[in-house]
Structure formats: C-alpha cells, structure tokens
Amino acid sequence: MLHDPAQLDLMFQALADPARRQMVDRLSRGPASVSQLAEPLAMSLSAVVQHLNVLEASGLIRTEKLGRVRTCRIEPQALRAAEHWINERRLAWERRLDRLGDFLAETKDES
Amino acid sequence: MLHDPAQLDLMFQALADPARRQMVDRLSRGPASVSQLAEPLAMSLSAVVQHLNVLEASGLIRTEKLGRVRTCRIEPQALRAAEHWINERRLAWERRLDRLGDFLAETKDES
DNA sequence: ACAATAGTTAAGTGATCACTTCAGTGTTCC
C-alpha cells in the first residue's frame, strides 16, 4: 500500500524543494487555492501551478476544481508513507545499537 | 538544531534517489564499506562514491576511513529531523480535522 | 456584453543531476 519505490521517489523529490515544502506547510494549516499558495512565494503563478502538479503527482496533495478556483488539500496517507519509510530505517539502526550495547554489557560481565 | 531549510533540502533530495535510499536501507542494518554498498547496485563504483558524497553532505550518513577502506554508517539524528518535519505537518492537518469534527458535532447538537 | 479573475499550457533557457570513462592515490599482501 503506497510503498513502491517509484511513489517514494516522487514524494521525496517533491519534498526536496523549499517552495513545495512551504506549500505543504501552508496546506497543513488548512486547504487553500492556487493564488493563496502563490501569494507568499516570489515566483510566477505559472511556476506555482507547476510545483502544484509535482505535489499532486507525488500523491502528497489532492486538488479539486470548483468554478474557476482550484482548492488544494493535504493527503495525510502519503505523508505517513514517507514518514514510515524513514522511521523504519532509523528504528532498525537504533535497535541494532541497543543489541550491540547489550552484547558489550554482557561480555563485560563475563570478563 | 538541524531544522534549517537548506539542510532539509539536502536530506529530502538525497532520499529522492532510489539508489541512495537503497544504500540507506543497507546501512540501517549496520555499517558497510563503499564496495559493500556498491555490490547490489548496477553502476560504477565511481557513481556510488558520488551518491555517498551526496548522502554525507546531507548529514544522513557519516563515513570514516581506516587504511584503504571507508566505512559508512547512518546518522539517526538526521533521519529524525526529516521524519519530524513530515510528522509535524501531518499532525497539524489531523488535529485540524479533529477540531473540525468536534465543531460539526457540536453544531449538530444545537440544531 | 465586457472586464476582471483564476488558472492552464507551451515553449524556451540556464542550472543541476546521474551517470560514464579514465587516470590517478594511497594501502595491503606476497
């Protein structure tokens, strides 16, 4: 469920750009239109739309058009998938360190 | 502490490449040399070294050279920083949804 | 009907990316 490498590629790639992270940050406080997302950014509306398309293709956001306004919102499941990938690797490493610590403590006892 | 946009850029960018994620995955199971990391990958050793430099510059791994062998290991704090950025945005969104749900439930009671 | 609004699309540009090959450097083993 959403764990294929291609999707992770798209998500991490999408998050790699500061403008796109800023959009995600804004959306984490609630849905917004394209112009609202563009407002704090020093770039053309066209560029913003392109970033938005990257975010949507990655699955990190979902958009819906009503009249002439496109409303964007966060897709928390996608965020969770990225989060989960990182978390699993970090935990694997930390569990390994714990086991190593236990081992060293034991061999010290037996010296 | 590690939350500046530039560092996050580097980390997410580093994680955006499948080869680099594969290396991080391998390293999550324990330290490895450059050649060990290269072994499952279908690319030149030189390319692997370049990926490794990207990972190290991002802070996601740390490397140490002993004799002619460079040993690479994961830097869990960096993983935690990336994880944390995503987690905060996701939680902000989900808390918002909860509040919205409460509000709707209340207004329904008062109808 | 007309103008303003909200967004979309296409084409182009310069920068960065993910490699490659090839020619090194320093290290260990015999």
Place this chain on the structure above:
DNA sequence: GGAACACTGAAGTGATCACTTAACTATTGT
C-alpha cells in the same frame, strides 16, 4: 619491490529541473 585492492577525482554527456514569458480558457461580477 610489485601486483592487487579500495577507493577518489576530473571531465564529459544527455536528461531532468526550476523557472520565465506569453498566449490562452473558463468563470464570475457589473
């Protein structure tokens, strides 16, 4: 000392990126 080993660095290449401008569509307000 010399061969094999484990990288390292520089240069080049084709692909992708993050924009820009400009021309366009569809919707809303007067």
